[in-house]
Amino acid sequence: MILAPLVDALADVPPDIPRVLTGLAEWLACVVYVLLRRRRWPWSRFVVLAVAALAVQVGVQVGAGRLPLGLWTVGMAAAVAAMYGFIVSAAKVSARDAGYFTARALVLAELVAALHWQMHVFFFVPEGRDGSVWSTGFFVLVYAAAFAGAYVAEARHFRSRQSLDVTSGELASTVAIALVTFFMSNISFLNANTPFSGRLGPEISYIRTLVDLCGFVALYAQQGQRLQQRARAEVRAVDEMLRRQHEQYLQSKRSIEVVNRKYHDLKHQIAVIRAEDDDDRRRSYLDDLDASISGYARQADTGNGVLDVVLTTKSLECAERGITLTYVVDGAALDFVSTMDLAALFGNALDNAIDGAAAVPATDQRLVKVAVYARDRFVLLSFENYFTGELRTEDGDIVTRRADRTRHGYGLKSIRHTAEKYDGSMTVNTEGGWFVLRILLPVPQDAPARRPSRPRPRAAVEPTP
Known part of the structure; x- marks a missing residue:
């Protein structure tokens, strides 16, 4: 019932x-x-x-x-x-x-x-x-x-x-x-x-x-x-980009001040060299003088004007911060990348590498290496820096080690986004104490075919004594 x-x-x-x-x-x-x-x-x-x-x-x-x-x-x-x-x-x-x-x-x-x-x-x-x-x-x-x-x-x-x-x-x-x-x-x-x-x-x-x-x-x-x-x-990212641009302005201002100081120092040093009668001492003074200005006299020549500006600016920053920067770059291989994207890629990658190298206690291990070359319709970009500590990851992504995440940690995300914009990829790994960032970009079909690139002469920027 x-x-x-x-x-x-x-x-x-x-x-x-x-x-x-x-x-x-x-x-x-x-x-x-x-x-x-x-x-x-x-x-x-x-x-x-x-x-x-x-x-x-x-x-x-x-x-x-x-x-x-x-x-x-x-x-x-x-x-x-x-x-x-x-x-x-x-x-x-x-x-x-x-x-x-x-x-x-x-x-x-x-x-x-x-x-x-x-x-x-x-x-x-x-x-x-x-x-x-x-x-x-x-x-x-x-x-x-x-x-x-x-x-x-x-x-x-x-x-x-x-x-x-x-x-x-x-x-x-x-x-x-x-x-x-x-x-x-x-x-x-x-x-x-x-x-x-x-x-x-x-x-x-x-x-x-x-x-x-x-x-x-x-x-x-x-x-x-x-x-x-x-x-x-994205708003926070734009704010971060503006903050970085301000930092770049301050860095350029500091670089100009450093060059001005070098200029005044050179006047006095040249006067001493002229007054020196001993040939051996004069040669010694000239060698010291050449070493002291080596980090400032070298202009990057990669075959790409955008990269020349970025690498020259970062070279001055490395010299000031006691970091050795070396690069072998075929800039012409990246002609298909827009100016803004190229500046973003290298700017973010080098900023991360320089920050990581600057945190290394041993001065002789503050190293940053950059390589760019083309092969089989692909262009490989490699950024390596010696680093200490451990990588922090969340959901498979590397996160910044800085406390303020609202202002930091967008560099790798920006690099990955830019690489994927060109149907490329980004990988990050650690190899024997080195932090290695690699970006693989396919050359567009409408781009003219190029022979395997010959790396330009290896440029080195040693820290200023």
Whole structure:
């Protein structure tokens, strides 16, 4: 007698969404997020891949529908895996970013499928028009409008050329939201005897659609918050760049003052040399004089005007701070890099290397080495400096050892961003007490082919005695 109302209520449960429609919704949701990123393949191959992915997605859903209820989670896991495989193979995204998009696509697919099916059951099933031309047209209209609207809405938050950079914590929270949304929206079909289950047909459909909508809104708001945090980080980065420019101005001012002091010292030293009658002493004075100005007289000549300015400025800074800087640079190999990007790459890399070398207690180990050369349509940039201590990492990224992270720690991120802008890569490792930063840049196809570069004469800047 107690179970009689429950049995009567379950008899009113509406039919579940056909598996074919569920698979189609999941595939379309994946297509939405793939189109928001850069594609891995040209359109012809992408279409073939998408058609194959549609067949796999629908096939997995149909196969999962034939499994017993106890294996329901296995079927859903297979469907999610198929969605992940489609996204990671069709779009230029990392494994972590693909997981982020898969979670969002799952919630979007559930929302559209539930919304359409709720209205379909309400308008067409009672009238006996299920499967009619009108119901088919209604299905096309709802799916097209829903997924097109989702694409327009999500396009505000995702730019194809903008890196996603999803952290492990953000991925975990997104997956958690997607799983909770999916579970709560389907709990009435799994077990109607829970405090969160619906027992009437319209109630079950309404709960399902409402929960999916809440999940999609939560994920949409999460991405908006991520963008706001990134914008604040970019503002801090701009502030850091302005601060560095001010420091560069102060450094240039100090360099000018050093040169002026050298000029006044030289006048007195030349006077002493002129008055010296002993040839041996005169030669000794001249040798000392040559050593004292060696760090200031050498102008970098790399074949690239931007690098000449940067290396000359950094050479003066190294001489003042007691650091030995050596470089073998084929500047012409980097002609395809813009002036601003080239200055940012070398400025940040040399700033980090000089700061690391300056912290070494032993003066004879304060060394910085730079190398740039081209080989097989690639250009390799290498920056090495002796360092002490241990590297600190968070989420796989090296973080600054300084206490104020709001003003420091953007150098390597800026270098990585600039390298990826040219479809290149950046690697960092430690080798025998050396901190090694390497940047690999592919030469654009439209750039003229160059013979393997011959390194220019090795330049050395010794610290000023």
